Amino acid sequence: MDATDQTSAPAPGTEALMEHLAHAAACYYRSFAVVAGGQGLTLIQGKLLSVLERPMPMRGLAELLGCDASNVTGIVDRLEGRGLLRREADPADRRVKTVRLTPDGEAAVRRIRAEIVTGLPGLAQLGAEDRRALQGLLDRAFPRA
Numbered sequence: 001m002d003a004t005d006q007t008s009a010p011a012p013g014t015e016a017l018m019e020h021l022a023h024a025a026a027c028y029y030r031s032f033a034v035v036a037g038g039q040g041l042t043l044i045q046g047k048l049l050s051v052l053e054r055p056m057p058m059r060g061l062a063e064l065l066g067c068d069a070s071n072v073t074g075i076v077d078r079l080e081g082r083g084l085l086r087r088e089a090d091p092a093d094r095r096v097k098t099v100r101l102t103p104d105g106e107a108a109v110r111r112i113r114a115e116i117v118t119g120l121p122g123l124a125q126l127g128a129e130d131r132r133a134l135q136g137l138l139d140r141a142f143p144r145a
Helices: 003-008 014-038 043-051 058-065 069-081 103-119 128-141
Strands: 085-089 097-101
Touching (some): 097 103
Antiparallel strands (some): 085 097
16 A cells, blocks of 8 residues: 555544554563563563663552552562662652662663564664654653653
């Protein structure tokens, strides 16, 4: 199908777009799980490390990951035991525990991000214009807080 055929075809409905997004997410997480496993991590452990771009309270991590705070505690315990992150008391409220990556955790995240690209070759094949367009569409459909 060439570009003119795409613009004259009816636009897909919301349900069709959701199915495409679900497929894209499944491809991404399947690849992510393989890469995380290669680092000796579960999918959720790798995901927790990768979302820690800055120090974050445990409760914030639970909300971001969409799971119960008690689950996050167990995940953090295991990652802290491996030296990939550490918990610190928040100076403003010592009851709040903030989680931050250690240098080893930062290195693990860099390795995961570098390897994930090989599992998603379709993204690497997009040209600059397509990448900008995709980023713009994703930003509009899923704005960041």
